[in-house]
Amino acid sequence: MKDRAGLIVTGGTIDFDFARAFLANQSFDKIIAVDGGLTALSQLNLKPDAVVGDFDTVEESVLSEYRNFSGEITWDIHKPEKDETDTELALSTAMKLGCKELVLLGATGGRLDHFMGNLHLLYYCLKQGMNASIVDSKNRITVLEKGRVFEVERMWGNYISFLPLSMDVKGITLTGFKYPLTQKDISIGTSLCISNELTGASGSIEFDSGVLICVESHD
Numbered sequence: 001m002k003d004r005a006g007l008i009v010t011g012g013t014i015d016f017d018f019a020r021a022f023l024a025n026q027s028f029d030k031i032i033a034v035d036g037g038l039t040a041l042s043q044l045n046l047k048p049d050a051v052v053g054d055f056d057t058v059e060e061s062v063l064s065e066y067r068n069f070s071g072e073i074t075w076d077i078h079k080p081e082k083d084e085t086d087t088e089l090a091l092s093t094a095m096k097l098g099c100k101e102l103v104l105l106g107a108t109g110g111r112l113d114h115f116m117g118n119l120h121l122l123y124y125c126l127k128q129g130m131n132a133s134i135v136d137s138k139n140r141i142t143v144l145e146k147g148r149v150f151e152v153e154r155m156w157g158n159y160i161s162f163l164p165l166s167m168d169v170k171g172i173t174l175t176g177f178k179y180p181l182t183q184k185d186i187s188i189g190t191s192l193c194i195s196n197e198l199t200g201a202s203g204s205i206e207f208d209s210g211v212l213i214c215v216e217s218h219d
Contacts, residue, residue, distance in 0.1 A: 003101070004100065008037075008094060010035070010114075035086045038058050047066070152202065155216055160196050160215070160217075162214055169185070174193075181193075
């Protein structure tokens with residue numbers, strides 16, 4: 001099966017003006033709705049390929065709307081009492097569908113525990129060989145375990161922040177940034193790498209070990 005790009009729409013808060021503008025410039029092979037994310041897809045006039053969750057936050061009218069697509073949508077229904085979040089279950093569905101590139105929409109707004117859980121799920125994606133990001137109107141969030149080059153033309157905003165996801169991140173070198181670093185070690189509990197900026201057309205980060213949360217954002 002060829003690599004596919006997938007969109008996962010979760011039940012968090014969504015800025016629909018942003019979502020419509022973002023989706024107008026994107027192409028996804030598979031769309032997966034996570035529980036309340038099905039309501040968001042209804043408002044965006046999109047049909048998912050799969051729906052995952054316990055459906056404790058979806059109105060019956062929305063469920064009925066999509067149940068009319070008999071045979072066109074895969075329904076993965078779970079009990080509310082389960083070990084995994086609905087979003088984690090949706091990631092497993094995305095893997096089964098052959099998705100290697102993933103965007104999570106609606107994964108930041110709402111409950112902070114769910115947002116923090118979604119943030120950690122980016123690391124799960126990384127270890128499963130999936131390139132995943134969480135996006136909203138102001139941020140794009142990814143997880144890094146190796147260096148990356150950033151280009152101004154492809155940035156989400158003016159600011160880039162790096163936060164340790166592992167206990168320690170060793171040997172960080174930032175080149176082409178307003179606040180450069182050379183072989184700097186950071187640990188959980190620091191804000192050293194918050195709100196940096198590129199000084200030219202591109203910049204890069206390299207580090208020896210550890211895992212970083214990368215947030216590209218604008219005001």
